[in-house]
Amino acid sequence: DAKTTQPNSMESNEEEPVHLPCNHSTISGTDYIHWYRQLPSQGPEYVIHGLTSNVNNRMASLAIAEDRKSSTLILHRATLRDAAVYYCILRDSYSGGGADGLTFGKGTHLIIQP
Amino acid sequence: NAGVTQTPKFRVLKTGQSMTLLCAQDMNHEYMYWYRQDPGMGLRLIHYSVGEGTTAKGEVPDGYNVSRLKKQNFLLGLESAAPSQTSVYFCASSYYYTGNTEAFFGQGTRLTVV
Numbered sequence: 689d690a691k692t693t694q695p696n697s698m699e700s701n702e703e704e705p706v707h708l709p710c711n712h713s714t715i716s717g718t719d720y721i722h723w724y725r726q727l728p729s730q731g732p733e734y735v736i737h738g739l740t741s742n743v744n745n746r747m748a749s750l751a752i753a754e755d756r757k758s759s760t761l762i763l764h765r766a767t768l769r770d771a772a773v774y775y776c777i778l779r780d781s782y783s784g785g786g787a788d789g790l791t792f793g794k795g796t797h798l799i800i801q802p
Numbered sequence: 803n804a805g806v807t808q809t810p811k812f813r814v815l816k817t818g819q820s821m822t823l824l825c826a827q828d829m830n831h832e833y834m835y836w837y838r839q840d841p842g843m844g845l846r847l848i849h850y851s852v853g854e855g856t857t858a859k860g861e862v863p864d865g866y867n868v869s870r871l872k873k874q875n876f877l878l879g880l881e882s883a884a885p886s887q888t889s890v891y892f893c894a895s896s897y898y899y900t901g902n903t904e905a906f907f908g909q910g911t912r913l914t915v916v
Contacts, residue, residue: 720901731806731892731907732845739901775844779901789835789860789894790905792844 692776697797700766708761708796710776715756718781722790723750723761725772732775732792735761739781771800804828808893808908815883815915823878823911825893833896834876835860835905836868838889845892851876852899883915 693711700706712721723735736743736750738759743750749762763770775795806827815821825834832853837845837860847860849868857868865887867879876895880887890912896905 718901722901722904724905729910731894731909732905733907734904737901737904781901789833789837789847789850789899790845792837792846794842794844 692778692793694774694776694793694796696794697799699799699801701801702768703765706763706766706770706798706800708763708774708776708798709758710760711758712776712778713757715778716780719778720781721750721752721756721759722777722779723748724775724777724790724792725770726775726795727769727772735774737779766798766800768800768802771798773797806893806895806906806908808891808911810911811909812912813914815880815913817884817915819883820879820881821883821913822880823891823893823913825876825878825895825908826874827876827893827895827906828874829895829897829906830873831895831897831906832873833899834870835894835896836866836876836878837892837894838862838887839892839910840889848878848891883913885915887913888915889913 722737724732726732738750751760773795835850836848839845851870854873893908894905
């Protein structure tokens with residue numbers, strides 16, 4: 689899987705939007721962009737994923753750059769419960785035989801101030 | 803619907819002791835994974851399975867063995883525990899392995915080897 693780069697930490701205020709960036713300059717045409725988050729003392733949970741077009745779900749929005757070399761996870765109105773480590777991960781849509789799971793980096797530690 | 807369940811949640815072992823961690827999923831997923839997470843780090847893949855009766859090595863397999871005798875269960879064994887295996891262990895499952903599939907994680911097993 690191609691490599692992603694994220695800031696180590698970000699801070700935001702409660703009830704404000706949060707934009708979490710991710711750079712993936714070596715992304716291939718068949719890579720999906722996934723976001724997972726890990727709340728304190730819990731297992732990772734899926735947030736959202738996309739290929740080319742922007743995506744929305746009940747948790748967040750994913751904005752993908754036109755050249756797909758970067759993306760942004762958008763939390764529209766952060767709450768204290770959104771404080772977590774957010775991981776941006778690339779996954780090949782056609783795995784030639786491998787099934788080796790998700791490759792986690794260190795992610796972005798999101799701090800929400802009340 | 804329980805999702806992915808890990809047992810036990812906590813365990814303290816003495817060096818040289820053995821133990822088995824159990825992961826159970828009720829979503830009829832083919833793919834299952836064992837990860838470990840050390841402080842301040844992302845998750846690293848230990849072993850994975852692409853279906854009942856199959857297993858394969860991940861990034862950090864040494865010192866661990868796994869078995870997938872039933873589709874819903876994936877067992878992780880430590881034959882002779884070492885302090886370096888002190889970590890939080892996460893199990894995950896997914897219906898398929900490609901980029902358009904999300905993974906579901908358990909709540910983790912916190913293992914301390916003294």
